[in-house]
Structures are given as structure tokens and as C-alpha cells.
Amino acid sequence: MLVFRPARQSDLPAIERLASESPVGVTSLPVDQDTLASKVQASIDSIAADVSYYGEESYFFVLEDKIADTLVGVSGIVASAGFNEPFYSYRNETLIHAAPGLGIHSKIHALSLCHDLTGNTLLTSFYVQPSLRFTRGSDLLSRARLMFIAQWPERFADGVVSEMLGSTRADGSSPFWDSVGRIFFGIDYQDAEYYCGVKGRKFIAEMMPQHPLYVPLLSDEAQAVMGEVGPDSAVPFDVLTREGFETENYIDIFDGGPTLHAATRGIRTIAQSCLAKVMEGSVGGAAWLVSTTRLDDFRATVAEADVTDHGIALAPAVREALGLAVGDVVRVSPL
Amino acid sequence: MILVRSIRHDDLSALMQLAASVGVGVTTLPANEERLSRRIAASVAAQSAPADAAPETADSSFVFAMEDTNTGKVVGICGIEGAVGLNEPWYNYRTGVSVRASTEIGVYRKLDTLFLCNDLTGSAELCSLFLHPEWRRDNNGSLLSKSRFLFMAEFPARFNPRVIAELRGVSDEQGASPFWESLGRHFFKMDFSQADYLTGIGQKSFIAELMPQHPVYTTFLSEAARAVIGEVHDGTRPARSMLEAEGFRYNGYVDIFDAGPTVECALPDIRAVRASRTFTATSTEATTGSNWMVSNRRLNDFRVCLTQTEPSHNGLPLSHAVIEKLAIQPGDSVRAVPLSARS
Numbered sequence A: 001m002l003v004f005r006p007a008r009q010s011d012l013p014a015i016e017r018l019a020s021e022s023p024v025g026v027t028s029l030p031v032d033q034d035t036l037a038s039k040v041q042a043s044i045d046s047i048a049a050d051v052s053y054y055g056e057e058s059y060f061f062v063l064e065d066k067i068a069d070t071l072v073g074v075s076g077i078v079a080s081a082g083f084n085e086p087f088y089s090y091r092n093e094t095l096i097h098a099a100p101g102l103g104i105h106s107k108i109h110a111l112s113l114c115h116d117l118t119g120n121t122l123l124t125s126f127y128v129q130p131s132l133r134f135t136r137g138s139d140l141l142s143r144a145r146l147m148f149i150a151q152w153p154e155r156f157a158d159g160v161v162s163e164m165l166g167s168t169r170a171d172g173s174s175p176f177w178d179s180v181g182r183i184f185f186g187i188d189y190q191d192a193e194y195y196c197g198v199k200g201r202k203f204i205a206e207m208m209p210q211h212p213l214y215v216p217l218l219s220d221e222a223q224a225v226m227g228e229v230g231p232d233s234a235v236p237f238d239v240l241t242r243e244g245f246e247t248e249n250y251i252d253i254f255d256g257g258p259t260l261h262a263a264t265r266g267i268r269t270i271a272q273s274c275l276a277k278v279m280e281g282s283v284g285g286a287a288w289l290v291s292t293t294r295l296d297d298f299r300a301t302v303a304e305a306d307v308t309d310h311g312i313a314l315a316p317a318v319r320e321a322l323g324l325a326v327g328d329v330v331r332v333s334p335l
Numbered sequence B: 001m002i003l004v005r006s007i008r009h010d011d012l013s014a015l016m017q018l019a020a021s022v023g024v025g026v027t028t029l030p031a032n033e034e035r036l037s038r039r040i041a042a043s044v045a046a047q048s049a050p051a052d053a054a055p056e057t058a059d060s061s062f063v064f065a066m067e068d069t070n071t072g073k074v075v076g077i078c079g080i081e082g083a084v085g086l087n088e089p090w091y092n093y094r095t096g097v098s099v100r101a102s103t104e105i106g107v108y109r110k111l112d113t114l115f116l117c118n119d120l121t122g123s124a125e126l127c128s129l130f131l132h133p134e135w136r137r138d139n140n141g142s143l144l145s146k147s148r149f150l151f152m153a154e155f156p157a158r159f160n161p162r163v164i165a166e167l168r169g170v171s172d173e174q175g176a177s178p179f180w181e182s183l184g185r186h187f188f189k190m191d192f193s194q195a196d197y198l199t200g201i202g203q204k205s206f207i208a209e210l211m212p213q214h215p216v217y218t219t220f221l222s223e224a225a226r227a228v229i230g231e232v233h234d235g236t237r238p239a240r241s242m243l244e245a246e247g248f249r250y251n252g253y254v255d256i257f258d259a260g261p262t263v264e265c266a267l268p269d270i271r272a273v274r275a276s277r278t279f280t281a282t283s284t285e286a287t288t289g290s291n292w293m294v295s296n297r298r299l300n301d302f303r304v305c306l307t308q309t310e311p312s313h314n315g316l317p318l319s320h321a322v323i324e325k326l327a328i329q330p331g332d333s334v335r336a337v338p339l340s341a342r343s
Helices: A009-021 A033-048 A136-151 A175-185 A189-199 A202-207 A220-225 A231-242 A316-322 B009-021 B033-048 B140-154 B178-187 B192-200 B204-208 B223-227 B234-245 B320-325
Strands: A002-006 A058-065 A070-078 A089-099 A104-114 A121-128 A159-163 A246-251 A258-263 A274-280 A286-292 A300-308 A311-314 A329-334 B002-006 B061-068 B073-081 B092-102 B107-117 B124-131 B162-166 B249-254 B261-266 B277-284 B290-295 B303-309 B316-319 B333-338
Touching (some): A009 A033, A009 A070, A009 A121, A058 A136, A070 A136, A104 B178, A121 A231, A136 A231, A136 A286, A136 A300, A175 A189, A175 B107, A189 A202, A202 B107, A231 A258, A286 A311, A286 A316, A311 A316, A311 A329, B009 B033, B009 B061, B009 B073, B033 B061, B073 B140, B124 B140, B140 B303, B140 B333, B178 B223, B192 B204, B234 B261, B290 B316, B303 B316, B303 B320, B316 B320, B316 B333
Parallel strands (some): A121 A159, A274 A311, B124 B162, B277 B316
Antiparallel strands (some): A002 A058, A002 A300, A058 A070, A070 A121, A089 A246, A159 A258, A246 A258, A286 A300, A286 A329, A300 A311, B002 B061, B061 B073, B073 B124, B092 B107, B092 B249, B162 B261, B249 B261, B277 B333, B290 B303, B290 B333
């Protein structure tokens, strides 16, 4: 059975292993012990904090395989993107260059560095073991975060965004970076992602172009990958588009991958979730996302169970895995 | 004899013939009757405004014709605008540099940029220079171009003291410009030659508004395009050298279509303005010496001839023919300057 829960300091060795497996572009998962340890501590502190209005909090979760007794994935939430350090995107603007008298009407795109998405809640740090891609497990790892948001909406913004990894070449280099970022940074894509994860984002402000970049002037290869989702983000892209997330005119400044956006209360898992009382039951029925409603012991899993007006009938193994007693209140949402 | 003189209304058909004789592709003299007619009218109006009228308040668009006095044929023209960009925007790219550096990651980047600007608004402009190919000999080109400096020396109030000249940028035999192909082409589907023609008939600012308004990092342009920024067409090299010898300098402003350089000089610093002097014309049978440009100092019916002479203690000796062509009398005052700087 797979259980989703906040990370603990004792998870660190396993988290480090997962981080080292994760692709380069997940800047929020650098293979750096100190950075990962402080992420876990920040999550612990955020959960313990008495939040009247969201701000600097960040949450970091793990997916635990109870049978194999091992961690198989991580994911995170940043309550307010850009709260501690600037959150950059390229806004793909449309400019019309028209002169009716000359029979000219051109639509020109330009990329402007912006902080437009600042203040949205950010889904981040997603990595699941390859064997669990496109399974209930990967759905759980991504969507249990939405159950968490549904349970404590005051801790999060009205909008949620998530950055998808862009297209990279077989050797891990990025066509978008080579045509755009490299010109301004003068370093390799992998190095840029590493600096970003470890040294923070201050250097971005120092190095990025101050002026918009005209898209037609970029290399064909770079134009082709703008807004394209790379294979490493195929899973979160699949999950989040099913949730109602949409691509807008924002792309990642490093690899050109799209940033997805949704209004918080319109997200499918959140909108369809409700509270239910735990009843005795056995395995069987439709599949549900089930999460606890305790901030000090948040857990979530996927359970096949019958939900009625009276509550949700959970098998003993599920109740045990989530630390629930009959009569407790859980949040449920159809898988 | 060759004479440069103020344009007249009755020059229109001669100018049309001149324009037509060289075919398409000469943007300094488009065979567009309405436009030529308007330019002549503007020049005639400018000649009748007071000599001390500022270019911001009075017509100050002057056109001059080069005439072969033996046949009466018009073989070239040149012009001066007292101040550009006062009716519609005057655009240039200003070449600049953007430096990005981070001590934290130890990187320093210096990037060349192009800023669309109107910096040269209000400047006086040397413009519309065209000489029929058959007459590009015997210093006619220098005379046609530099005769304007005698006019400016005479009537400096009519011109903004910052004087510019746009020089033709690089294009190939088919008329394609590497700069245009790499930049302008993206913004509207039009050949450079067509944009160039529209420029010639006064539609430049119209097109300019379709050009990128944000600064452009030149690193995104093709290598061929970057190589021609601030460079002149092979056929324009002599003109560039001539203007540079007169004191003009390239200060980083280029044309927005072909990236040809704009050169500039302060009016009083132009060699032919600074070195020009007034003399009393004295009449002789024949004169010898170095090449001098001599003008009759008139705002209305301005005339310049090229002659071999040397000043004497009582004036500037001029032949009867030159005196006649300048429409002056012996004893009248003339303004003159050696055609070229003495080396």
C-alpha cells in the first residue's frame, strides 16, 4: 500500500537517493544534502506554524511504500511563489505589427521576463520512481497535495501554478537554453539548474535579459520547444491537465517548458472533495483519494471503498495505514 | 561648365527625366512626379523665407540642381533638410552594450544591442544626393555634395547645428540586405528593395512603426547581419571617406532597415564651412591654381562653380565665364573654399 505523508528528517537518506535519480530540471530537488535537509525542516516548521495568512511556508511530502518499507516519490507545495526569492517566468506576449495601407498584418511574439505568477501557490519538486509512472501511485503523489490544499485553503492562494520541464536533447542539454539562456548566462544548462537549486535565484536577476526577446529571432530549434512538455514532466502534465490546469502564456526561463495554471477552487480534486465519516468496511468499490484531516498527522492514500451519505467504508488495512479509527472524519475525492 | 544652383519650378521635367534615365532602385531620386514636385515647391518656399529664420519655424528643405551649362541639362541633385523629424518621427537604431554579470557564479557577459530611438530628431540632414553615372568624373561628385557646405556657411541660422548624413548600408547585387533579411523581414513580409522604395517616397516612419519597438540583442541576428552594422555599401565608400575628411564621424547610429551608418558633425566644425571665407571677386581672362568652390552668397538663386584659382591680395580672381555663371559682377562678394582639405 502506498501512503502519502509530510517528510521527516529521518527520510533524508531516501530523499537524497530520489533526488539523485530525478532529472536535471527539477531545480527544487538538487542533490545537495544541506538544501534537502532545510527543505524538510521548512516543511516541518510550516506545518507546525499557526498560519493566519499564507506566505513563506513550504510543504514537502513523500510517497511511502508500506510493504517494501521504502520511499518511492516526493512532491512539494510552495504556499506563495516568489515570497522569499523572485519567481521568474517568460511571458509570451503577442504584438501586432499592422499597416493596413501596406497590406501588412503581422503577429509577433516576444518573451518578457516577468514576475506575474508571484503569489500563486506552486506545485513543485515532483518526482516518482519510474515503475510508478502513470499509475495510481503517481496520481496519489501529485493529487494528495490538492487534498491538503482543500483541507486548509487559508494556507494557500486562489491560484495554483506548476512548472513543467521542457524538451531536452538525449544528452540532457536544452535547445531553448542554448539559444536563449546561454547567451546571457554563458554557462551550461545543467550548471544553471544546479546553481538555481543551491545558490538561490539572485544571479538570475543579475544575468537575465532586461529587454523582451523577439521570438522570430530565436533559433528554429528553440522556437519549436517553447511551451513543449518534456518526457520527464509527462506524468505531472497528464495529472494536472486532467485536474483542469491549463497552459497560459508563461514558460520557464531555463528550458522553455510551460507553466500550468488553475484557479484553486476549480481544480477537480478540490472541487469534488468532501468530508466523510469513517465506517467499517472491506476492500471493494470505486477508487477514492482518502486523506486525514489532521494537520499534525496528514496522510493520504488511494482506497477502493463504498461512499454513502453515511460515510466511507474503509478496510482495516487502510484505516491502519492512515492511522484512523471508525468515526474519524476524512476528506475524500473520486480518483 | 558645371554649375550647382537652387532648384526651380521648371526643373521638374528635367528631374523626372534624370530619375527615369537611371531606372528603378535609386532611392535618393525616386521617379515620382508628385513627390519631386512637392520637394521643388518646398525648396522654393524655403528660399523666400528670411535668412535668419530657424528651421523649426520656417521651411528649410533645400534642393539644388547640378546643371551642365553647355546643354542646360540637369545631371544631378542634392538637398539639405534644416531639421528632420519635426513632422513625423525620425528613427535610428543606436548601437549599445548591455553587460550582465554575477560575482556569485563568476560570469560576465557583454552583449551588443540595438535601441530604436529618435535621438537625431531636429538635426539638419544632408540628403537626396544623386549624380547621373555619366557625370561621375572631374570632381563633379565632390562639388555636388560639398557645395551644400557653402550654403550652410552662408545661412547657418537656417540649419540645426547638428548635421547628419545617412549612408547606404550593405546590400547585394539583387538588392537584398543581410541586415534586413535577419531583422526587418521577420516583422513584415516585404523585400528590402520595396521597403527601400517606400523610404524614398517618404513612407519611412510609416514602416518604422512596424519595426521592433523593444531593443534587439544583436546576438540573435545572423552573422552576416551583425557584420554589416555600421558598414556602408561598396559604392558609398567614397562618399563616406569624403564626409569623414570634412569632419563627419560615425557615432553608433545606424539605419533601421539596412544598418548603414549615420555620420554627423557640428555645422561650424565642417571643414568646408570652417575654412570658407568671403572674397571680392576680381575678373581676369583665365585663372590657374588649385580647385576652389565659389558661391554667389544668395539665398534665392544660390550658385556654386568649381574653378582653378588662388586668392590674391585684392580678392579672388575669377574668369569671365565663372562670373557670368555665378550671375555676379566683378567687385561683388563671393564665398569660397578649397574643394578639399590641403594635405
